[in-house]
Amino acid sequence: MKGIILVTHSTMCEGVKKSCEMIVGEQSNIETVSLTEEGVEIFRKILSNKITEMSKDYESIFLVTDIPHATPYNECYRYILAHKNKIKLITGMNLAMVVELAIYSNLDINDKQLMKQILETGKNSIEMK
Numbered sequence: 001m002k003g004i005i006l007v008t009h010s011t012m013c014e015g016v017k018k019s020c021e022m023i024v025g026e027q028s029n030i031e032t033v034s035l036t037e038e039g040v041e042i043f044r045k046i047l048s049n050k051i052t053e054m055s056k057d058y059e060s061i062f063l064v065t066d067i068p069h070a071t072p073y074n075e076c077y078r079y080i081l082a083h084k085n086k087i088k089l090i091t092g093m094n095l096a097m098v099v100e101l102a103i104y105s106n107l108d109i110n111d112k113q114l115m116k117q118i119l120e121t122g123k124n125s126i127e128m129k
Contacts, residue, residue, distance in 0.1 A: 002105040003058030004030045008066040060086040096125030
């Protein structure tokens with residue numbers, strides 16, 4: 001099983017997790033980390049602790065952020081560069097990709113395949129009529 005950490009500005013990640021669980025049921029492998037007005041230093045510490053804790057229980061961790069190259073993304077990427085462990089980073093979060101990730105995280109699928117699937121789902125869930 002893969003661990004998932006939703007990382008966003010403010011409480012968006014909490015809302016996405018709640019919505020995801022409304023669709024697919026409770027997900028014990030999904031955690032959230034919010035960047036609040038408390039600042040980046042506190043956020044960095046919370047993020048690091050959450051990743052360390054989840055790494056004990058899961059073979060790989062997927063970090064999903066809201067905006068490319070914004071602070072939550074940058075701090076996740078900084079962590080990956082410093083730790084070189086089995087952590088994957090996906091950005092541009094939407095509910096469809098999180099639901100798909102929740103479903104597939106329990107299956108025996110390699111990380112690279114899963115990342116491709118999640119990115120495709122995220123892109124395909126955006127449309128204009």
